[in-house]
Amino acid sequence: MTYIAKPKLHHPQLATNTLGYTRRDYEGTVSTLCAGCGHDSISAAIIQACFDLDLPPHRIAKLSGIGCSSKTPTYFLGASHGFNTVHGRMPSVLTGANLANRDLIYLGVSGDGDSASIGLGQFAHAIRRGVNMVYVVANNGVYGLTKGQFSATADRDSASKTGAINKDSAIDMVSLALQLGATYVARSFSGDKEQLVPLLRGALSHEGAAFIDCLSPCVAFNNHAGSTKGFDFIREHNAAVNQLDVMEPRAPITASYPPGALETIEQHDGSVLRLRKLEQDYDAGDRLSAMTYLQERAAQGEIVTGLLYLDQKARDLHENLGTIATPLNSLGDAELCPGREALERLNASLR
């Protein structure tokens, strides 16, 4: 297994963003995943979203756990620092990294085994602390890397490739994230770039715990008849509640939509989210009704996708801890060490 660098030659006609970067500048090394794996489409969507938002690649830190999905950070954002941590424990590493430098954008990429099985606890606690991050779970219902065992998101009574039936109930990460206080919650499908890229852009500009559950079929172990996480099944049962569009900060709304169907939401950083409602009753600003809606639709066998919840007044961990604006990792000796005089006074008080 060796590392394959992508040729760096820039095509003169490649489009650049306002930073002068091309899409290529957001890519990583060549993927080693199975051809057709859903995870590769998520990598492509991340590349697109970061390019679209003009994010300087080196100001993003990408972290992952262990699994095929957790390997993907090598395949995007080659100029970013990345950290392939341990199985199920990426959330704590990301939390610590975020505490050290609040100025970077933190992108956590994980799998359903990584986050719903071994790492359920760390997932839950990172969300409830409101760590400012984008947390993407590439959800295929199986452990891809260890060859197809069920994960905790596998639906009850769904069949594995070898014919085994899963008898345990499934963990729905979106419901969990809502209950735990995530302030941006979405579900999407790796096969729907039109939906996924804007959702990633919205999440990247969100200042709080943003979670995206992205269904991402495993072509090697979970794309057969009887699977509820394969391409065909998801396409047949996908019920999008809205279509998101992210606009530049304070840009005027130009596109025309039928009246009443368009909602604009301004986020902390000033970016404006434009939400085109596909389901008139669905209110992405109401956590409680979102939870009810999801349960009802799930009972009917539907996979609800779209921007499911957004809290405009999100608070993050740093706000809760009252940390200073300067990143902690850049504080110097003078700001950190009280010095000898203070210590002498302290010594005197201990006699």
Next chain:
Amino acid sequence: MPLERINDFVVRFANVNGSGSASANTLFGKSILRMGVPVATRNVFPSNIQGLPTWYEVRVSEAGYLGSRGGVDLMVAMNPQTWDKDIASIEPGGYLFYDSTRAIPHDRFRDDITVLGLPLTEFCAREYANPRSRQLFKNIIYVGALAALLDIELAAVEKLIGEQFKGKDKLIEPNIQALHMGAKLAHEHFACPIGLRVRRADKIGDRIVIEGNSAAALGAVFGGATVCAWYPITPSTSVAEAFQRWSKRFRVDPVTGKNRYAIVQAEDELASIGMVVGAGWNGARAFTSTSGPGISLMQEFLGLAYFAEIPAVIMNVQRGGPSTGLPTRTQQADLLSCAYASHGDTRHVLLLPEDPHECFVFGAQSFDLADRLQTPVFVMLDLDIGMNERLCNPLPWDDTRRLDRGKVMTAEELEAGKDFGRYLDVDGDGIAYRTYPGTHPTRGSYFTRGTTKDSRARYSEEGKDYIENMDRLMRKWDTAKTLVPAPILRPAKTPTDLGVIYYGSTGPSMDEAADLLEARGIHVDRLRVRAFPFPAEVMDFIHAHERVFVVEQNRDGQLRMLLINEGEINPAKLIKTVHYDGSAITARFIVDSIARAVAAPGRHLAA
């Protein structure tokens, strides 16, 4: 014959947990210190909050011996539950002080001790209307009585009361009154003082009194730690609590009122070490505090941090046994689980502080070492030094000292074209340069993972890349030997081929034991080991002696195993001298063990 001793005796208080006795007992100990006489105090407490027995031991020692002595000269028996055991622990000729309000049958006393009974409860019931006051003032009243019995200056106690209640001035007067009532009561009942006496001396100098956990946390503040992630566990909890307290005092930005630190109480120890690793990777100085069970949970991350070369500080306040073990007793039993923590070929730096002074020094230094060596560093405290206030040298700081961030390549260096390879050994010391995330737009980024990498952090499963990396880590280990605190040698007054190696909280008892052994004509050279890996002097010391006792507080002789393993030492040469009942090791124990071994026939030639 009743014991006659000046400035050299042990008082033990037997109390019920939660009865408010702790502050009265502390007052007692401190007042002796204020008379210029060294004392060593120890809490023995159960793993619950209220209702169970607790003991507080005050060793008065003008000679300055601060280790646990063993035995009790004056027992202050305030807990009927533990009465029989408490009475049995008094040395022949010793004294018993107790509350005589309720009659105790004659056969529950001893004939060879002096019994001093005062009807404290009855007296308080008469003096105070409110039950809470009765309980609290009873504690001060017995301090007053003891002051009279032991000839402690009431003025010294009064001054301490004044300091203790500063700001709550209304409480000063009633406490002083209670103190005097106690003293008067004692004078009315007994001929004061008794054979045990405190006499003013001048043996404290500029020394201070502080708990090791608090000092280690202060070391973290001075050492520049900004991120603390932890999970509560006795006896380490007070490290994180102290870090919070010191940070509030020293680390709040005066202009904005915002914090220059972040403390997270994690959901478990896996998460606390994960956060420390994440923060360390991202260039902040980060630490966790824990105890043995927490170390067990951290194993996987410790391996990752070792192989990915991420600075991290772990303050391990050791205690006895497993999760349901002896959480409130002391031991040095995590050496092996920390030294070789995790899977794969791993080895970690351990610092072994002797007292709160060294907890502070090593607490600060651990962050420099972690950054310099880019690896986890353990500060190995234990309950004995962590949770007891201990007399120690004042905490030192040199203002010319700068935080050593180790080899970090800057944006300017990258911009100027300096070659960056995350795991390239450019200087031959095994330590490579790292970059903080976000440093430069196009240079210096890398992907962090375990061992599937080459020297430029590119994915590689090649055997030769693996070996190259592992061998470099050993070069780094050799560099560590030159950077960690050197051992301290205390040669015997007479040349000897007997050596003793010891570490951590065993220090004071070992120093005392050496004096006692010398008085018996047994001479030992002493080496106090202060870190793992062992600097060259440690093996030189072993080679220079015929037999070396390794004195420690665990069953298996864990330091001895490390010495045998790392130095390829003949095990017969290193004599296991271990104490592991959960109480602090005593000079008596060490003296007995060594004297017995020296006297044993046939053992002389063991080499």
